[in-house]
Amino acid sequence: MAPVIALTGFMGSGKTSVGRQAAWLLGWDFVDLDVEVAVAAGKTIPEMFANEGEVAFRRLECERLRAVLETMADGTGAVLALGGGTLSSPEAVDLLRGAATLIYLEINADEAWRRVARSDRPLARDRRSFVALLENRRALYEAAADHVIAVEDQAVASVARLVADIARKYARDLG
Numbered sequence: 001m002a003p004v005i006a007l008t009g010f011m012g013s014g015k016t017s018v019g020r021q022a023a024w025l026l027g028w029d030f031v032d033l034d035v036e037v038a039v040a041a042g043k044t045i046p047e048m049f050a051n052e053g054e055v056a057f058r059r060l061e062c063e064r065l066r067a068v069l070e071t072m073a074d075g076t077g078a079v080l081a082l083g084g085g086t087l088s089s090p091e092a093v094d095l096l097r098g099a100a101t102l103i104y105l106e107i108n109a110d111e112a113w114r115r116v117a118r119s120d121r122p123l124a125r126d127r128r129s130f131v132a133l134l135e136n137r138r139a140l141y142e143a144a145a146d147h148v149i150a151v152e153d154q155a156v157a158s159v160a161r162l163v164a165d166i167a168r169k170y171a172r173d174l175g
């Protein structure tokens, strides 16, 4: 089984940018689950939320997660950036358990909002509900995480190096 590192954390925590750099440092594959979902749907995530709704989005997200993890198991090592809400599906948590080491990129609400307020993310429209969602999700991230990295005071490059260090150790332990 190939080593797989999955990055979790709230919107704006840097899962995609950190994941891409860590994969580059490791010489591993990088996959962004949001991109996988959008490609499979043939539309953007905001379009999916608007047309089919969040439940349909979560269904497709789990389906793509299963497929991506199957492919990664046969590869040589991969970093996977999850969506901020992937772990809200119990099925996704089950799929990840045993298939990947989970690193939680922890960010506070102010910094997360500062980073995504002007993006087109469907769940980042209103500050109050954004902060409430972060507080609700925190327990999910903490329960699933094998490692936690607090990201708000660190550059992407240094978080990526920490992720790569964890990944190398994990790969060594796997044999």
Ligand code: S3P
Residues within 6 Å of the ligand: 009, 010, 011, 012, 015, 034, 045, 082, 083, 084, 085, 086, 121, 122, 123
């Ligand atoms: C979501 C986070 C987004 C994307 C979708 C829903 C969430 O991913 O999956 O907009 O529920 O937190 P990022 O965390 O990569 O922004």
